[in-house]
Amino acid sequence: MPPFRTWLALPLAATLLGLLPADSAAHSAPPADAALPLLVPRGGDPAAALLAREGTTTRYAQAGEGITRADHFRAGSVTKSFIATVVLQLAAAHRLSLSDTVEQHLPGLVRGAGNDGRALTLRSLLTHTSGLYDFTADTGGITPVTPRQAVRIALTHPPAERGRFSYSNTNYVLLGLVIQQVTGRSYATEAERRIITPLRLTGTSFPGSRSSLPRPHGHAYADDGTDVTALDPRVAGAAGELVTTLTDLDRFYAALLGGRLLTPHWLSEMLDTRAAHGAYGMGLFPERLPCGTTVWGHNGRISGSYVRSAATVDGRRVLTFRVNTDAIADPGLEPAVLAAEFCSRTT
Structure with a gap:
């Protein structure tokens, strides 16, 4: 927020x-x-x-x-502090680059209503400058959805101005999907093995x-x-x-x-x-x-x-x-x- x-x-x-x-x-x-x-x-x-x-x-x-x-x-x-830490650790290990486009990792997923994953970088997701609509504005934060459902909801709306700060939960849902695509494991598993277990966050x-x-x-x-x-x-x-x-x-x-x-x-x-x-x-x-x-x-x-x-x-x-x-x-x-x-x- x-x-x-x-x-x-x-x-x-x-x-x-x-x-x-x-x-x-x-x-x-x-x-x-x-x-x-x-x-x-x-x-x-x-x-x-x-x-x-x-x-x-x-x-x-x-x-x-x-x-x-x-x-x-x-x-x-x-949660976003944990997700961002995992993404940056993956960047440090050269598993991804912050300049990668969303399309490179999630081909065809971000398309519609003027949104285009080919023009959005992972950096823009991390910094909330992608312009993607916040799916929770439609769900009220009380309706359970899968990550791809959340993205589809966001893509029914045109983007805000790209490059300007516009806080959107959709950005970090997409980063969760990127983590899974890059590692073959869920964002939860990666956060557990990279952060929760080493720091003994019981x-x-x-x-x-x-x-x-x-x-x-x-x-x-x-x-x-x-x-x-x-x-x-x-x-x-x-x-x-x-x-x-x-x-x-x-x-x-x-x-x-x-x-x-x-x-x-x-x-x-x-x-x-x-x-x-x-x-x-x-x-x-x-x-x-x-x-x-x-x-x-x-x-x-x-x-x-x-x-x-x-x-x-x-x-x-x-x-x-x-x-x-x-x-x-x-x-x-x-x-x-x-x-x-x-x-x-x-x-």
Whole structure:
């Protein structure tokens, strides 16, 4: 999903901190922790939690009941960071090139309504500059589809202007198909062998069509309060299927930005936002905070879950927070929470 506007962070940070309860617990808690209750929508049972990491030191906080540090949850578009990492590892191994066209790997698949895979590169998929329509705008993110069905839905619409940043889940569904074509194995298998197993992300998985969450887990709620804990992950596929934990996401982003998954050259490629005019790299996007620090990561929204991970460019400091519903109470609070964490020494 598209990154939030960073210019909101400074005034909202001041507002956020001014709204914190005037009790000793709030004053003693780090600002990001004390802000957690503000992220939770009122009414019903939603709750929020965060896990901050600096080096080997971690800090956990929660707001509301029915949520724990060990919970498994759906991470939505955070999946894109994993998919992009696999693609870049394949590029590093000369199994593909970012300048390859979609047509070279998936001949004849991307044709229709002005869309043409012969004119689209893998780089344009990674950076959301292909112009391909987002299939979830038609499915609502609640209708399970196969990858090729998702692509066919997108191809019933004309493309946006090619070369401009236009966030589309269709791009990463196609990258999942490219991974399978190049390796002979699914994107899930490749992510497991290249990322999940080496980093020992024991709470992370690609569930395929499995609608239940691994234990332990809490409940997940739609905007209207409906319990949507059981969900068919094929609503998102390679664009948002991942199930994970707070600990695993912090570990993943620390390893990725710390250079454990990609060489310096390919990590630099991942962080290069020029193609998307500063809005997006490859599976990561930057957020410049009021103090001058830029953090990198991704957010994810899927029915019943909203997640945000951000890390310093060296991967030493990482923050992941989640809400067990579709969205935080006020999206404008997100940059303020990041500023509260990364613009002050809290650990």
